[in-house]
Amino acid sequence: MMYEFLLNNKFELEQRCRDKVAKRPGRSASSIQLQNGVPLFLEQLIKTLEIEQTSNPLASRAVSGHAGGASTLSEVGASAAQHGKALLQLGFSVDEVVHDYGDLCQSITDLAVERDAPFQIDEFRTLNRCLDNAIADAVNEFSYQKELVIAAQVAIELNERAGFFAHELRNALGTASLAFAAAKAGNLSLHGATGTILERSLASLSRMIDESLVDIRLVGQQAKILTAFSLADFIEELAAAAQLAAQAKGCVLTIGPVDRLLALGGSREMLLSAVANLLQNAIKFTHAGTEVRLTAYGAADKIQIDVADHCGGLPPDAEATMFLPFAQAGTDRNGLGLGLTIAQQSVIACGGSIKVRNLPQLGCVFTVSLPRLAMPD
Incomplete structure (x- = not known):
């Protein structure tokens, strides 16, 4: 061996x-x-x-x-x-x-x-x-x-650039203010040397502002702003409600350990609704006396959330239609068949994806993949 x-x-x-x-x-x-x-x-x-x-x-x-x-x-x-x-x-x-x-x-x-x-x-x-x-x-x-290291370096560089930008703005504004004060105090014409200095300073201010607006637009097009929150707290909140449903069905809800240093991004409310729908679906179709398992973990730049059940496996072709509105693959027709549709739309809206893996004769595993962010301070 x-x-x-x-x-x-x-x-x-x-x-x-x-x-x-x-x-x-x-x-x-x-x-x-x-x-x-x-x-x-x-x-x-x-x-x-x-x-x-x-x-x-x-x-x-x-x-x-x-x-x-x-x-x-x-x-x-x-x-x-x-x-x-x-x-x-x-x-x-x-x-x-x-x-x-x-x-x-x-x-x-x-x-x-x-x-x-x-x-x-x-x-x-x-x-x-x-x-x-x-x-x-x-x-x-x-x-x-x-x-993450590169992103931190970029953030430092952006901070330095912001500092340089503010410094140059202050210099140009300071020169313009001095020129204006000199012209006002001496009742000088703006067509002379002092007026020329003021004009150049204002032009410099205008140019720097225009350039900064271009940078802001580019950054806005390249990055999505996501709200980061604790994965462990998120799972704990889900588990508290799902435990009651599991007890009523006569099955066991098992929660895997979650690293408290992990954070995910998106709308917390939408994602709570999405994963709660997956848990409700799993508890609904899993066999009594078996287990529904919820696990969450980091995988490179993603947070993965798995909801595994013991439904006995998916019917033929169910994977192709299960996320469609009003689709109900099982014999239990209690509900409108919208839970998985809502879950999918909510996850996609938060920049993630959702897929299902069939385990014939055993059950299936729904996996939600979401952006992994740094833990907020």
Whole structure:
């Protein structure tokens, strides 16, 4: 079994990865730098492989995520994102993010060949899935954090430009004021030298104002103004109302942990209505005694909110029509069939998107993707 091989050779593999890292120019690997990297990923890989040998192999997805590139909350994704963020803070490039996980894959392969360890094809598929998800989440978080750094630098530059602009305006206005005061005190003609100075100063003021208006229009066309608010508080408010509906239906509402440093953008009221409609829909169609799960997490520059139910899976072609007004796919026709339509329109109005993933014989997962913003002070 691969998980037994990895467990027995864990320290050897970690050391080989450190050796590979040390050979790359300008890169060293301390335990602090790697605590969210290779060692933790290796533990999660072992845990995933071990779970997949049990009677419920799909439970491993909570540890290492799904195949196919879908963004979901998982232990591998969370720690990989932290690793990507740490490498950016240490001044490394995105190449280093990819290389760190590639080193582990190469180390596992080399050691397996040396020890003549046989692995099953499904175990290699699991290894590849874990690596793909870890690399994707690490690179996404690295890129997002880098964009934040660039945005902060741009804000500093804009602040400096505003300071320069105010300074030049004050100079031009000061010159114009002096010229006007001199002309007034000496009863001078505005056709002379003093009048010329006043005229040039006023022209300079007019030019600077016109240029600033052009900049303002360009910035307004390129950026949307979104209101940032706490994701954790948002989810807590939703959960309080949805718990009552879940109890009445005889199902369980489970809320996943939410990072209190995450913030999302848009109209809070519209988004509360949107996600509340998704929760109501999930509770309505989920089977009694099963679970509706609400999770929210960061994925690069997006906030993802998942609402998963146990409705038994979607009917054929339901995905194509479920967001249409008055569409009702289930046997329960209580309501007007507008909840999903309202949810979709509200999410789109806030600059986000919504999609559904069918889990045949199990249920479905609605995923709302929204802009991720910096936490307001």
